Amino acid sequence: MPFIDQQASMKLQPELMSGERILWAGMPNPSVIFHSTDWALVPFSLLWGGSVLFMGVESFGWWHGIRTRPA
Numbered sequence: 874m875p876f877i878d879q880q881a882s883m884k885l886q887p888e889l890m891s892g893e894r895i896l897w898a899g900m901p902n903p904s905v906i907f908h909s910t911d912w913a914l915v916p917f918s919l920l921w922g923g924s925v926l927f928m929g930v931e932s933f934g935w936w937h938g939i940r941t942r943p944a
């Protein structure tokens with residue numbers, strides 16, 4: 874049987890319905906914040922998310938005011 878963290882298990886217990894049981898409960902290692910590959914992934918994800926947000930705003934016409942269709 875896998876390790877069950879008692880603190881995490883107690884936090885999840887009120888959310889369970891009758892007949893449900895916890896198979897695994899744990900918490901991430903708090904000392905690990907970033908990994909060595911994050912130096913490239915974080916800026917790339919910010920750039921990608923920003924471009925998607927910009928394209929979405931442009932497609933609705935919010936950037937330059939609401940565009941109207943010609944009659």
